[in-house]
Each structure stands twice: as C-alpha cells, then as structure tokens.
Amino acid sequence: MEKLLEVNNLTKRYAQGNVLARISITAVDNVSFYVKPAEIFTLAGESGCGKTTTAKLVLGFEEATAGTMLHNGNTRSRREKTWLTKGVQAIFQDPFSTFNPLRTVDSYFHETVRNFRLARSKKDAIAHIDQKLRLVGLTYEDFAGKYPNEFSGGQLQRISIARALVTDPKLLIADEPVSMVDASLRMSIVNLFKRLRDELGVSILYITHDLATAYYVSDRIAIMFRGNIVEMGTVERVLMNPRHPYSQLLRDSIPQADPKKRWATKVTLAELEQEEYLRQGCKFAGRCPDVMDVCKSVVPTDIHIDDVFVKCHLYAEEKK
Ligand SMILES: Nc1ncnc2c1ncn2[C@@H]1O[C@H](COP(=O)(O)OP(=O)(O)O)[C@@H](O)[C@H]1O
Ligand SMILES: [Mg+2]
Structure with missing residues (x-):
C-alpha cells in the first residue's frame, strides 16, 4: 500500500x-x-x-x-x-493570525509564486493565483489589493486554503x-x-x-x-x-x-x-x-x- x-x-x-x-x-x-x-x-x-x-x-x-x-x-x-x-502545506485555526493586517493578502500569494518560481511573468503569476482562488470560490479580482480586515473570517479561511494550494x-x-x-x-x-x-x-x-x-x-x-x-x-x-x-x-x-x-x-x-x-x-x-x-x-x-x-x-x- x-x-x-x-x-x-x-x-x-x-x-x-x-x-x-x-x-x-x-x-x-x-x-x-x-x-x-x-x-x-x-x-x-x-x-x-x-x-x-x-x-x-x-x-x-x-x-x-x-x-x-x-x-x-x-x-x-x-x-x-x-x-x-x-x-506539504499547513492551514491553521485563525486565518487572521496567518496574515499580517498591514499587508495585502495578494502579496503573500505573489511571494510564494516567486519563492517557488511558479511563474515566468506577472501575468502568469496572476493566472496561477486566480486558478487557486477559483478552487475555493473566489477570483483574483475579488481579493487583489485588499487587506485581511476587508474579508470575513470564512472568506479569509478560504483564502488561506487557496494560498496553501499555490504550490500544488x-x-x-x-x-x-x-x-x-x-x-x-x-x-x-x-x-x-x-x-x-x-x-x-x-x-x-x-x-x-x-x-x-x-x-x-x-x-x-x-x-x-x-x-x-x-x-x-x-x-x-x-x-x-x-x-x-x-x-x-x-x-x-x-x-x-x-x-x-x-x-x-x-x-x-x-x-x-x-x-x-x-x-x-x-x-x-x-x-x-x-x-x-x-x-x-x-x-x-x-x-x-x-x-x-x-x-x-x-x-x-x-x-x-
Ligand atoms: N510548549 C509547551 N510546553 C509545555 N507543555 C505544552 C507545550 N505545548 C503543549 N503542551 C501541553 O501538551 C498537551 C497537548 O497540547 P496540544 O498538543 O496543544 O493539544 P490539543 O491541540 O489537542 O489541544 C497539553 O497538556 C499542553 O498543555
Ligand atoms: Mg490544538
């Protein structure tokens, strides 16, 4: 097995x-x-x-x-x-402590894409991130430029799941x-x-x-x-x-x-x-x-x- x-x-x-x-x-x-x-x-x-x-x-x-x-x-x-x-990726109990309140949530996604070299251009990166967000019922437009406090707890937990999925x-x-x-x-x-x-x-x-x-x-x-x-x-x-x-x-x-x-x-x-x-x-x-x-x-x-x-x-x- x-x-x-x-x-x-x-x-x-x-x-x-x-x-x-x-x-x-x-x-x-x-x-x-x-x-x-x-x-x-x-x-x-x-x-x-x-x-x-x-x-x-x-x-x-x-x-x-x-x-x-x-x-x-x-x-x-x-x-x-x-x-x-x-x-291997992790998801925790409190999505508000996963994200720094002073950083936009999309910056975390772009950082992961860069760290793992998952895209060749900004356009590629956005397409990759958008694909992960769609898995959790959101889109790139829904979250670009927004800060954690602009989301409900449930939305932010979905976003942290999408973030965990960025590296497949x-x-x-x-x-x-x-x-x-x-x-x-x-x-x-x-x-x-x-x-x-x-x-x-x-x-x-x-x-x-x-x-x-x-x-x-x-x-x-x-x-x-x-x-x-x-x-x-x-x-x-x-x-x-x-x-x-x-x-x-x-x-x-x-x-x-x-x-x-x-x-x-x-x-x-x-x-x-x-x-x-x-x-x-x-x-x-x-x-x-x-x-x-x-x-x-x-x-x-x-x-x-x-x-x-x-x-x-x-x-x-x-x-x-
Ligand atoms: N860093 C630590 N130092 C001392 N005791 C700890 C520490 N972390 C957890 N414990 C103890 O280990 C036990 C199990 O804790 P934990 O794994 O957090 O349980 P759960 O997640 O099931 O609530 C608890 O009795 C807790 O007090
Ligand atoms: Mg526990």
Missing part, C-alpha cells in the same frame, strides 16, 4: 511547572499513523490531547523527542528543517481549520476539503475536536486521548461502533445542547488534564466506566480487532 505520510512511534515530552515543582508530560506518546494518497485522515479529540503538538512535529515546527516520519517513503531526520516543502501540495495539514469559522460556513469549508481530495487527489490531515465534521469528511480517523491514539480505523467503524470507552463517551457527547452542561464538562477536563497525563497505566482509567485493576498499572497495547486498532485492556481479554 502506498503511503504519503507515515509517522512511527512519535513522542514529544514537555517540561511543565516551575523550578520547585518540575514535571514532564508526554504530550504525544508513541503515536503511529499513516496517510494515504487522496485520503482525508482525521486526528480527533478534546482540547489538550496532543493534536496540535502532533501537527507541529509533522510540520517540523517542533523537534520530536523520539520517533520517525516518512514523506513519500523518504525519512526525515529529526533535525532536518526542510520538511515543509512544496508538497499533495498533503495539507489543517489544524482546527473550522473552529473559528461561523457554524453556517463550516460545511462549505469541509466540502471544499472533499473536493480537493476527489478532484485534485490531495490528502488532508484534518485535526479537529468536532466529531460531526470529522464524521462527514474523514476516510479514516484516530481518536486521541492524553497523548495516545486510543482508537483508529475507518470512520464508519470508529464513530458508528466505537469500542474504546473513551471513543464511546466522546461520540455520545456530540449533541451537547445544554450550554450549562458543556461548561461543566470543560471545567472538570481542564483540572484533570495534568493528572491524566501523569497517570500510570491507561490514561483514561480514572474516568472509565469499564475500568479494571490492570488498567491502573499497565499501559494497554494496540489491539487489532475488525480492522480497527483499540488501545484498551477490555479487548485484550476478549482476544485471549
């Missing part, structure tokens, strides 16, 4: 706390996954589970503590800085790309991802805490919890029939209509975060409705069952 991106045993430890109480948390703990050509692969999980850290490691913005990454079958040494090439990448890494976009425009952006996959064969590493859009766009999905991938497989298997108790909890919490409830969940989560990262055995043991003694001391291995990987002792028992 062809793999565009392959990540093996990726680990990142961070020091936290102060000089008196120094602790180290493993924000990304032995994470392995791959992304195939023309596939949308999603990393999903609540805030603080290690999604952004994983993205930064893959992009080379942070150095991994351990692990290897392959792009098109080529290894990238941990220190190599040239990982972010024409072939094969892989887009999108970290929470719709979480700051109005709910009414979210679907149009995730639909755009589907079109890029289907029409241009682009792969997307889609990072989100939103299972509804994840279900809608993903081919395969990995559920993260406190630095670990706890369940991974096709989106139908993982979200329609979740096996890991945490995936079940997450899936059942999708329609959180009551705002009071949502607030309460967030508070407990924040307080638990460090405690759970430091936990021996399974990181979910403290909240798991199916917890067993072994969970509190032994880290579960990845169990392969029905084409899904589940990191849970329940299934080790089942397989025996």
